[in-house]
Structures are given as structure tokens and as C-alpha cells.
Amino acid sequence: MKHIAIYCSNTIDKKQLIQQIEKNFLSPFICKLTELQGEVYSSITIDKFINEAYKHDKIFISTDSDTTFEEMSSGQQRIALAKFIFKQNPDYVIIDDICSNVDKQTLSMVYKLFEEYLNTCLYIQIFSRINDILPYVSQVIEIDNVMGISNVFTQHEFLLKHTLTDVSKKNEYTVSHLLSEVPYFDPLVTMQNVTVAYRTKPVLHKVKWTIKAGEFWELRGPIGSGKSTLLSMIIGDNPKAYGQDMHLFGRKKESGESVWEIKKHIGYFYPKMMQLFNRETSIENMIISGFYDSIGLYIKPLDWQRKVAKEWMENLGIDYNKKNFHELSPGQQRIILIIRAIVKQPPLIILDEPTVGLDDYNISLFVSIINAIAQTKKIAIIFVSHRKEVGLQADYLFELQPTEYGSISKITKLLT
Structure with missing residues (x-):
């Protein structure tokens, strides 16, 4: 056959x-x-x-x-x-x-x-x-x-x-001029002996993690190891974070912070986000909506926001100069939604399976942009993927390793 x-x-x-x-x-x-x-x-x-x-x-x-x-x-x-x-x-x-x-x-x-x-x-x-x-x-x-x-x-x-050659050499991007006012916290996140179970199923066991300003982390673990649980606790969406020894952006968990006070410091991309944006909108407005963490843009953008969005679009090149977000391929839409997560200049961005559906060219584009952001040491990055992307220059690897008591954490400093 x-x-x-x-x-x-x-x-x-x-x-x-x-x-x-x-x-x-x-x-x-x-x-x-x-x-x-x-x-x-x-x-x-x-x-x-x-x-x-x-x-x-x-x-x-x-x-x-x-x-x-x-x-x-x-x-x-x-x-x-x-x-x-x-x-x-x-x-x-x-x-x-x-x-x-x-x-x-x-x-x-x-x-x-x-x-x-x-x-x-x-x-x-x-x-x-x-x-x-x-x-x-x-x-x-x-x-x-x-x-x-x-x-x-x-x-x-x-x-x-x-x-294949080293994709990090295919595109060169400078983004430091687009990241001028990133709020500073150090550390951004600390977790001490975080343990989580759902009913009788243990998920995380005594997990320890400290994320400092400007660090670039890869988060890995098999399916079901607790990666989504861990991320949702950082983002503020998981009630399992209450009662844990956690500090987020300079405040101890349960010290009166709101979910939105946490989210304003985080840029987030996750796969199901693609399904949320089904209305007709321009690429420029899609990027600008990242300033407000809104599904769509419902207020008139400020002139400086339009300027920043256009600068990001110019960085991406001619393929992204179409008028409408829905004229882009799914892979190109992912790139725009990743830029949307970055545009408000948060001190932490979380990219959960961002490269699914990207072709070789757009992988090269993604790797170049993320490496350029990491090199500024202004924004910390958590990159989550089941596959190793060639050329991506992370500082640390955080692994979740399943055990009968729940996943334990292992940290490795990477050589770049």
C-alpha cells in the first residue's frame, strides 16, 4: 500500500x-x-x-x-x-x-x-x-x-x-521598544508545598515554584499531570488556590485581592480561546482588545493603543495586513491572539499550547518573537507544550512528574 x-x-x-x-x-x-x-x-x-x-x-x-x-x-x-x-x-x-x-x-x-x-x-x-x-x-x-x-x-x-535549520535565525525581531512600561514585581509567583486533590484523586503533591521577573520557563508534564490545575491557580480561576501557601504579584493569596487584580498582571493564551472570537473584527481591534482582556472591543480605542497595535502588525509582516481577523488562517489567528496576550505589557505571560496548528514558517515567527521578548528580561514567560520547539531559548524547565500521591515538581536550569 x-x-x-x-x-x-x-x-x-x-x-x-x-x-x-x-x-x-x-x-x-x-x-x-x-x-x-x-x-x-x-x-x-x-x-x-x-x-x-x-x-x-x-x-x-x-x-x-x-x-x-x-x-x-x-x-x-x-x-x-x-x-x-x-x-x-x-x-x-x-x-x-x-x-x-x-x-x-x-x-x-x-x-x-x-x-x-x-x-x-x-x-x-x-x-x-x-x-x-x-x-x-x-x-x-x-x-x-x-x-x-x-x-x-x-x-x-x-x-x-x-x-531544517535553526529557526531562531530565520527571523530577527526587536520588541524592546514595545515593552516600555512593564510593572515590576520580584518574585512574581511563589508556591510552597502546594497540594491539590479532586475528591479522592490526588493531582499535585507539595509543589514548589518561584517565578522571578523576566524569567523564561517551559512547563511540561504528561496529560493529566496537573498542568492546567497549576496554571488556573496562578491565573486566579481555581478555588483550590485558597488555603495554599502562595504569593501572586506581591500579595499573599487570600489577602483581599480580586481575580481581576491578578489577571491584569497576566497575558494568557490557551487553545480554546480560538472558539471565543467568532465575531467580525479587524486585526488591529483584536490586538487592542488585549488591553482590556475583553472578548471583542466595545469602546473607542485610544490613539496610543492604535499606534502600538500597528507597530506589532508591522513587526509581523505583510501576511498580517489583512483587514479582518477571520480572513486569517487558524495558525495566523493564533499568532494574533498571542500578540493580544502581550500587548498590555503584563509582567507575566502564559502560553498554553500556542504552537498547535502552526506551520514551519509561523513556528519560526513565534520562536523569534518569544525569544525577543525573553531577551528584554522585562516579561516572565511560561510556555506549555507537549513538544520541544527548536530554537526556543528558555531559562528553566519545570516538570510535573506523576506519583501515586499526585504530581511532584522538578526544576532544571537549561543551557541556551
Whole structure:
């Protein structure tokens, strides 16, 4: 069975591309798919099942414990979807962005599921990051931004052409002039022996963490290790923070601070944020809304805010000069929402899985911007991801390591 892959930028509309593939877009290279039974392994399919469950009040995919699709972690969703797909005995599977938003253990399980059917099922992979290509793909088709076929390679030829270099050298950004008035606290966050459990399930055990001004941290841990719990306690959204030995931005937790007093010092990006912004708005206004932490912009922006937003847009380049946020690809929208988190110049930014869905070019852009911010030593950064991004120059690694008592913390100073 000769498997095929499509390499594209994240300016491509994935839904439209998948529809075109199903309508024999690749007929010069493979058999006619309209005559075969196919399935789609994608976050698009996951969202579809969740929406269908809402509409029909019915569980379409579940685990042995009857957990709904929406209640599952991202890793559980991926595994459940793969198992469901192969129960349908498909002739082909379109595999979209297989490496996104899963830890190494989950990805290994997904790989094994697909390898079981290598000889009986045709795989058509869609990918935007060179390192994500599946090893058993024999042919790679590159498509342009209007879904025209630009090149066809064997996998060996493709990898020779696209040998990855240090992405940190591809773009050079200076952002110090955009970060002139960052509030100063030192330390920003301290946690001493933080222990959390939900009912009888231990999550965190005696976690210690001190984040100082201007430090750059990577936060890692397997799915279910407590990363989201830890972040929500810093942000002020988790009542489990009460009763803990924590200081946030110069104040002890439970000293009369409001949630909004905490949030004004934090810029935050998280994956589900993408679903909140469904109204038509300009890229400029989307960035400006970060000054107010609002979902949309409801007051007239000040002249200096417009000036700052335009300077950020100029830094991003011509690809981001379109008038409307929704004219951007999902990957480009992520970049804008990351800038939105930074624009108010908070002393701490938290970036939770910010690189999911980005292609190689926008990863390079992201890495360059974050490294430039880190080099100013004005803003502390917490970067959360299941994958190591080449060229990202963090100072420290904070790992959550699961035990029977809950996850414990391990801190490593990184060599940059």
C-alpha cells in the first residue's frame, strides 16, 4: 500500500482541503476515493462529534467508562477517535495534524494504532511541519495557498529539499521598544508545598515554584499531570488556590485581592480561546482588545493603543495586513491572539499550547518573537507544550512528574 502526504501552509482551509481530497483532488496519484469508504482523523472530526452530541443528546464516541467526547482530555479524544475510525473498516483515512496537542505517550499509542492497518488501509496525511511526516509515506505533494499542486516528491527528495535549520535565525525581531512600561514585581509567583486533590484523586503533591521577573520557563508534564490545575491557580480561576501557601504579584493569596487584580498582571493564551472570537473584527481591534482582556472591543480605542497595535502588525509582516481577523488562517489567528496576550505589557505571560496548528514558517515567527521578548528580561514567560520547539531559548524547565500521591515538581536550569 503506497501512502501519500500533502504538505501545506496553515493559510489553507483544512475543511475545504479535506472535501477536495474526498472529491478526487488527488486522482492523478491515487485511486478514485469517491468509490471508497473513508474516514477523517482530525480535530475537525472531534469538533463535529462534540457538536452532534449537543444537538442530539447522544454519545457517538465513548470510552469504557462512558466518558463523553467533550469530557475527555485531548489525548483521550485522539485515541478514541482512532479506535472508532478503524471499527468502521475504512478503505482510506485522511490524517490531519497527527502530532498536535498530544504528549509523547499518547502519540506513540496513536502511531501504533495506525501501523496495525498499514497494509489494508490507504493513508493520506495532511501536515504543515516537516518533522511530522509519517515514516511510511512514499509520496509527498506540496500545494500552494490556492490548493494548486506545486511539487511532487518522494519522501527522501522532500526531506532533502526541506532540511531544517535553526529557526531562531530565520527571523530577527526587536520588541524592546514595545515593552516600555512593564510593572515590576520580584518574585512574581511563589508556591510552597502546594497540594491539590479532586475528591479522592490526588493531582499535585507539595509543589514548589518561584517565578522571578523576566524569567523564561517551559512547563511540561504528561496529560493529566496537573498542568492546567497549576496554571488556573496562578491565573486566579481555581478555588483550590485558597488555603495554599502562595504569593501572586506581591500579595499573599487570600489577602483581599480580586481575580481581576491578578489577571491584569497576566497575558494568557490557551487553545480554546480560538472558539471565543467568532465575531467580525479587524486585526488591529483584536490586538487592542488585549488591553482590556475583553472578548471583542466595545469602546473607542485610544490613539496610543492604535499606534502600538500597528507597530506589532508591522513587526509581523505583510501576511498580517489583512483587514479582518477571520480572513486569517487558524495558525495566523493564533499568532494574533498571542500578540493580544502581550500587548498590555503584563509582567507575566502564559502560553498554553500556542504552537498547535502552526506551520514551519509561523513556528519560526513565534520562536523569534518569544525569544525577543525573553531577551528584554522585562516579561516572565511560561510556555506549555507537549513538544520541544527548536530554537526556543528558555531559562528553566519545570516538570510535573506523576506519583501515586499526585504530581511532584522538578526544576532544571537549561543551557541556551
